[in-house]
Amino acid sequence: MHEWSLAEAVVETAIDFAKKKQLTKLTKIKIRVGELQQIEEDIFRYALSEILKLKGDFVKDTEIEIEEEEVVLKCRICGHVWTGKEIFNILGEDDKEAIHFLPEVAHTYTKCPSCGSTDFEIIKGRGLYIDSITGDKS
Amino acid sequence: MHEWSLAEAVVETAIDFAKKKQLTKLTKIKIRVGELQQIEEDIFRYALSEILKLKGDFVKDTEIEIEEEEVVLKCRICGHVWTGKEIFNILGEDDKEAIHFLPEVAHTYTKCPSCGSTDFEIIKGRGLYIDSITGDKS
Amino acid sequence: MIDPRKNIIKERLESIKRIVAVSGGKGGIGKSIISTLTALILKDDGKNVGLLDMDFTSPSTHIILGQEKLPFPKEEKGIIPLNIDGLSYLSIVSYTQDNPTPLRGEDITNAILELFAITRWGNLDYLILDLPPGIGDVLLELLVLTRKIEFLLVTTPSSLSWQTFIKVVRLLKEQNIPIIGALLNMVNSSTYGFEEKIISSGVRYLGKLDFYRDLERYIGKPDEIMDTAMVKELKDILEDVL
Amino acid sequence: MIDPRKNIIKERLESIKRIVAVSGGKGGIGKSIISTLTALILKDDGKNVGLLDMDFTSPSTHIILGQEKLPFPKEEKGIIPLNIDGLSYLSIVSYTQDNPTPLRGEDITNAILELFAITRWGNLDYLILDLPPGIGDVLLELLVLTRKIEFLLVTTPSSLSWQTFIKVVRLLKEQNIPIIGALLNMVNSSTYGFEEKIISSGVRYLGKLDFYRDLERYIGKPDEIMDTAMVKELKDILEDVL
Ligand SMILES: Nc1ncnc2c1ncn2[C@@H]1O[C@H](COP(=O)(O)OP(=O)(O)O)[C@@H](O)[C@H]1O
Ligand SMILES: Nc1ncnc2c1ncn2[C@@H]1O[C@H](COP(=O)(O)OP(=O)(O)O)[C@@H](O)[C@H]1O
Ligand SMILES: [Mg+2]
Ligand SMILES: [Mg+2]
Ligand SMILES: [Mg+2]
Ligand SMILES: [Mg+2]
Ligand code: NI
Ligand code: NI
Ligand SMILES: [Zn+2]
Ligand SMILES: [Zn+2]
Numbered sequence: 001m002h003e004w005s006l007a008e009a010v011v012e013t014a015i016d017f018a019k020k021k022q023l024t025k026l027t028k029i030k031i032r033v034g035e036l037q038q039i040e041e042d043i044f045r046y047a048l049s050e051i052l053k054l055k056g057d058f059v060k061d062t063e064i065e066i067e068e069e070e071v072v073l074k075c076r077i078c079g080h081v082w083t084g085k086e087i088f089n090i091l092g093e094d095d096k097e098a099i100h101f102l103p104e105v106a107h108t109y110t111k112c113p114s115c116g117s118t119d120f121e122i123i124k125g126r127g128l129y130i131d132s133i134t135g136d137k138s
Numbered sequence: 139m140h141e142w143s144l145a146e147a148v149v150e151t152a153i154d155f156a157k158k159k160q161l162t163k164l165t166k167i168k169i170r171v172g173e174l175q176q177i178e179e180d181i182f183r184y185a186l187s188e189i190l191k192l193k194g195d196f197v198k199d200t201e202i203e204i205e206e207e208e209v210v211l212k213c214r215i216c217g218h219v220w221t222g223k224e225i226f227n228i229l230g231e232d233d234k235e236a237i238h239f240l241p242e243v244a245h246t247y248t249k250c251p252s253c254g255s256t257d258f259e260i261i262k263g264r265g266l267y268i269d270s271i272t273g274d275k276s
Numbered sequence: 277m278i279d280p281r282k283n284i285i286k287e288r289l290e291s292i293k294r295i296v297a298v299s300g301g302k303g304g305i306g307k308s309i310i311s312t313l314t315a316l317i318l319k320d321d322g323k324n325v326g327l328l329d330m331d332f333t334s335p336s337t338h339i340i341l342g343q344e345k346l347p348f349p350k351e352e353k354g355i356i357p358l359n360i361d362g363l364s365y366l367s368i369v370s371y372t373q374d375n376p377t378p379l380r381g382e383d384i385t386n387a388i389l390e391l392f393a394i395t396r397w398g399n400l401d402y403l404i405l406d407l408p409p410g411i412g413d414v415l416l417e418l419l420v421l422t423r424k425i426e427f428l429l430v431t432t433p434s435s436l437s438w439q440t441f442i443k444v445v446r447l448l449k450e451q452n453i454p455i456i457g458a459l460l461n462m463v464n465s466s467t468y469g470f471e472e473k474i475i476s477s478g479v480r481y482l483g484k485l486d487f488y489r490d491l492e493r494y495i496g497k498p499d500e501i502m503d504t505a506m507v508k509e510l511k512d513i514l515e516d517v518l
Numbered sequence: 519m520i521d522p523r524k525n526i527i528k529e530r531l532e533s534i535k536r537i538v539a540v541s542g543g544k545g546g547i548g549k550s551i552i553s554t555l556t557a558l559i560l561k562d563d564g565k566n567v568g569l570l571d572m573d574f575t576s577p578s579t580h581i582i583l584g585q586e587k588l589p590f591p592k593e594e595k596g597i598i599p600l601n602i603d604g605l606s607y608l609s610i611v612s613y614t615q616d617n618p619t620p621l622r623g624e625d626i627t628n629a630i631l632e633l634f635a636i637t638r639w640g641n642l643d644y645l646i647l648d649l650p651p652g653i654g655d656v657l658l659e660l661l662v663l664t665r666k667i668e669f670l671l672v673t674t675p676s677s678l679s680w681q682t683f684i685k686v687v688r689l690l691k692e693q694n695i696p697i698i699g700a701l702l703n704m705v706n707s708s709t710y711g712f713e714e715k716i717i718s719s720g721v722r723y724l725g726k727l728d729f730y731r732d733l734e735r736y737i738g739k740p741d742e743i744m745d746t747a748m749v750k751e752l753k754d755i756l757e758d759v760l
Contacts, residue, residue, distance in 0.1 A: 303545005
């Protein structure tokens with residue numbers, strides 16, 4: 001349930017932005033979440049809606065769109081590129097939970113399937129971004 | 139004149155690549171150099187042509203195209219973005235020479251003109267790249 | 277594309293009165309031991325204290341506190357720090373245990389951002405940050421994420437530590453970050469004039485801690501270490517400034 | 519888009535017989551002093567020796583060698599290392615002097631690539647690399663750029679250094695990088711069983727160096743330091759392995 005703290009970050013940021021742009025209503029927030037972190041979308045959506053409820057009319061009916069970005073890792077030693085399923089299928093529950101909290105500890109639990117190195121670049125699929133914020137102007 | 143060592147790197151890399159692709163002749167190398175490093179184009183061109191001469195018919199008449207990529211720095215503290223002229227105009231000769239050898243020491247001699255921070259991202263204009271290698275196939 | 281995590285950090289740190297980063301640049305000068313003991317001293321004085329281990333390759337504070345392994349912190353609308361010896365405590369070790377965690381600078385930057393965005397420290401009088409050696413991603417990103425921070429600097433009476441100490445001082449001064457003062461650690465016979473050097477660098481000289489030959493015996497025994505002469509010395513030093 | 523610099527590194531290192539990286543993970547365990555003394559010992563033995571200081575935030579080897587400032591290395595179809603006390607020597611200090619140089623991981627990666635691509639070491643029997651603390655960009659990028667490398671590891675008899683030492687060992691072993699062995703440094707009265715710990719980690723135990731209370735007096739005086747008991751101890755340790 002640390003999805004809640006991320007949801008707070010999203011709502012605060014969107015409202016700040018909307019007010020700066022002098023919007024009168026926030027109609028939509030488009031969010032991109034990296035697959036690496038394995039955010040539970042149900043919980044995240046629930047948190048977002050609960051937090052929005054506290055923010056009054058300005059965010060009444062704000063639509064939330066969530067897009068998951070696939071993880072792509074690239075080995076710095078051999079250049080091999082690999083993705084989500086190959087990573088998660090072989091992880092234990094505790095390893096997954098550790099990565100859920102702190103995505104960078106993937107470097108502890110995942111290695112290049114081709115050469116065994118833990119020195120890889122996270123090309124895509126890490127972090128949390130707001131892609132766009134839409135609203136009404138008076 | 140460490141341009142010479144960079145020229146060697148370019149020629150070796152281009153020939154390796156061309157041979158792997160089974161080219162019979164290397165007709166053109168397109169190079170991109172970051173402005174930050176202040177590579178002297180005359181010296182660099184001279185070094186490239188001298189080194190190419192040693193490599194035989196394979197690189198006879200190889201055309202060299204060099205493009206300089208402008209430096210763009212972005213402050214990690216205040217977000218200010220600034221570019222080449224603003225950087226180099228205020229540098230002493232020794233500072234410039236240090237950066238010529240090791241571009242990263244820009245963090246020692248340059249700071250954000252807006253907030254004074256030395257923690258900036260080098261968005262563009264660092265390093266040396268081969269953009270394309272062109273040749274004939276038999 | 278906005279990263280919303282940066283935006284929430286101010287709110288996350290709002291309920292903390294003072295954030296004290298323990299640094300000094302060089303490795304092995306006693307940052308971890310001093311930050312841990314400082315946290316324990318303040319807690320024994322009745323304060324609400326947090327301790328965050330920001331050294332991701334050589335996390336040490338959990339070992340000083342006698343914790344071989346660390347459980348996951350609880351989740352409650354974010355992450356709730358562990359309670360270790362009465363300290364609100366967080367370390368990457370909860371997530372890595374004793375496995376190697378080879379992080380590049382970019383990974384470190386992301387990890388710090390995530391930790392600061394999701395941790396709910398609650399009401400604290402002090403949050404002590406144990407920094408890794410170097411003027412690298414951890415120190416720099418910290419200054420990106422918050423300016424509500426003061427530095428407690430450490431150096432040893434060695435020309436090798438001094439070179440980096442003075443660089444850290446210059447960096448912090450150039451950015452107007454408050455420096456509480458500097459502590460001279462591991463003093464054997466002589467201070468080799470480093471007391472004067474600290475003063476002439478424009479940093480408040482807080483005092484010296486002797487070199488304790490048998491300190492290793494107390495690592496992992498926080499209750500026993502609190503009765504040592506070293507902690508007594510440190511208490512005297514900190515009294516006026518924290 | 520290809521970075522041609524990576525490609526030339528093999529050639530640049532071809533004329534070097536052995537590349538020895540001094541590491542151990544933790545800061546302040548004696549990596550810089552040991553790498554510098556190792557280079558001097560080998561040179562006094564008649565070998566051609568290079569020393570590269572890879573600690574960009576806390577460069578120390580030049581101070582041990584008594585060089586306050588370093589000139590630019592000469593340019594001759596690349597960079598020709600300085601000659602310091604008979605060593606082929608290179609340090610970022612030539613380019614930064616004693617100014618703070620706050621580098622992020624990405625900058626470090628680029629700087630190492632550049633240095634390795636443009637430096638002409640010439641014929642060397644040994645190139646000694648003094649690594650910074652941490653399992654970070656320097657160590658990792660080094661393993662990206664070359665596999666013609668062996669590690670000389672250092673640790674102190676402290677549970678705090680041990681945690682990182684063992685992580686470095688695991689990382690190197692997993693990648694099949696040769697480890698020459700490990701040296702126990704700064705031994706006071708007791709080794710606290712660390713001799714046995716090193717052996718049981720599967721690394722050759724090379725021997726111990728005492729804690730020399732007056733070492734600081736010899737920093738910056740390479741000629742005098744070569745006559746000390748510490749160098750004698752180190753010579754004995756290295757004799758069989760280098
Ligand atoms: N005052 C002191 N006397 C004796 N040993 C000390 C003292 N301070 C630190 N140490 C020891 O020195 C080593 C480095 O200390 P540590 O706190 O890990 O430094 P850092 O965090 O700066 O790397 C540890 O083994 C520690 O036990
Ligand atoms: N055997 C030793 N006896 C006494 N002091 C030592 C010994 N080895 C190193 N030192 C001192 O310990 C400090 C850290 O050594 P240094 O070589 O800078 O370590 P590192 O490079 O691992 O950070 C320095 O002040 C150095 O003079
Ligand atoms: Mg520490
Ligand atoms: Mg207790
Ligand atoms: Mg060192
Ligand atoms: Mg001499
Ligand atoms: Ni969660
Ligand atoms: Ni040049
Ligand atoms: Zn690989
Ligand atoms: Zn700025």
